[in-house]
Amino acid sequence: MTITYEYGGGLYVNLTNRCDCRCVFCLRHNGNKGSIYADDLWLEREPTREEALADLLARDLKSYPEIVFCGFGEPAFRMDDILWLSDKMRESIPELPPIRINTNGHANLILGRDVTPELRGRIDALSISLNGSTPEKYIAETCPKDGEKAWEAMLDFTRRAAKYVPRVVMTVVDNGLSEEEIAACSKLAQSLGATLRVRQYISE
Numbered sequence: 190m191t192i193t194y195e196y197g198g199g200l201y202v203n204l205t206n207r208c209d210c211r212c213v214f215c216l217r218h219n220g221n222k223g224s225i226y227a228d229d230l231w232l233e234r235e236p237t238r239e240e241a242l243a244d245l246l247a248r249d250l251k252s253y254p255e256i257v258f259c260g261f262g263e264p265a266f267r268m269d270d271i272l273w274l275s276d277k278m279r280e281s282i283p284e285l286p287p288i289r290i291n292t293n294g295h296a297n298l299i300l301g302r303d304v305t306p307e308l309r310g311r312i313d314a315l316s317i318s319l320n321g322s323t324p325e326k327y328i329a330e331t332c333p334k335d336g337e338k339a340w341e342a343m344l345d346f347t348r349r350a351a352k353y354v355p356r357v358v359m360t361v362v363d364n365g366l367s368e369e370e371i372a373a374c375s376k377l378a379q380s381l382g383a384t385l386r387v388r389q390y391i392s393e
């Protein structure tokens with residue numbers, strides 16, 4: 190079971206396969222169990238928070254530029270465990286590197302509460318998938334199970350989280366986006382208190 194793995198110098202944490210979307214660009218399509226990031230990311234079962242903590246503390250955490258909760262699914266399904274892990278790591282390692290979560294921004298929808306105040310002092314950065322400047326484009330790219338409600342939830346989460354998390358970045362995948370679409374996404378991200386990053390499309 191791959192709970193943590195290194196990629197691009199950072200330490201990535203994989204806690205769940207669960208997701209409420211089916212993005213057209215998702216690396217998990219066609220039964221893929223790994224990706225360019227690591228060979229075997231599909232979890233036969235989710236690790237407990239204690240197993241994840243033991244795995245993390247077995248590494249030299251201070252040696253990484255950042256710790257990224259990413260998953261081979263949507264990490265917000267384990268948000269309570271992520272916050273617990275942040276607390277435990279900070280207790281053990283006083284000079285912990287920044288902690289980022291890569292997320293689709295549906296945490297409040299998934300948890301049924303506003304979790305954003307709980308991110309303060311625990312999460313240093315969020316990378317939130319925007320994926321489109323309108324609900325129609327967003328839904329076409331990400332196919333969320335809750336449809337337009339998921340779009341609204343993602344925007345609301347971003348706006349709220351920007352009050353508590355020092356660095357909030359929204360991302361779009363460049364699979365042929367027009368300059369107008371990128372400009373519209375950038376404007377939307379800024380209106381929510383975030384900045385936009387255009388990610389390269391990865392085809393495998």
Ligand code: SF4
Pocket residue numbers: 208209210211212214215216217261262263293331
């Ligand atoms: S939100 Fe992430 S894990 Fe879920 S389908 Fe989209 S790319 Fe895949």
